[in-house]
Amino acid sequence: MEKENTVAFKSKKFAIRIVNLYKYLYNEKKEFVLSKQLLKSGTSIGANIAESECAISKKDFLSKIYISFKEANETLYWIDLLYETEYLTEKEYISVKSDCEEIKKMLSSTTKTLKKI
Numbered sequence: 001m002e003k004e005n006t007v008a009f010k011s012k013k014f015a016i017r018i019v020n021l022y023k024y025l026y027n028e029k030k031e032f033v034l035s036k037q038l039l040k041s042g043t044s045i046g047a048n049i050a051e052s053e054c055a056i057s058k059k060d061f062l063s064k065i066y067i068s069f070k071e072a073n074e075t076l077y078w079i080d081l082l083y084e085t086e087y088l089t090e091k092e093y094i095s096v097k098s099d100c101e102e103i104k105k106m107l108s109s110t111t112k113t114l115k116k117i
Contacts, residue, residue: 011046018042031087038078044071062114072104079113
């Protein structure tokens, strides 16, 4: 069972949040393009972390973590864009952005630690 403080746990919870945000943007706001990009990058973070758990080497593991890191960065871009185009309220924006930044920091820390080993 995943512990609540792990990046795998947080990224899965974040992916669920992104799926629900996508449904809201699609159904309520009738936003179809940006929300799809957010859905892809926001759920890819956790998918790559899950894939990293079956890595065949340290290099493979690090590669998947880097991909997750880049997907988190892309997700922040879409979140910013959705806010700046007024699809997200300030409260929604701050909340979802904060979650994504936390995951990105955890991934950054992981990559720095692994480089030292």
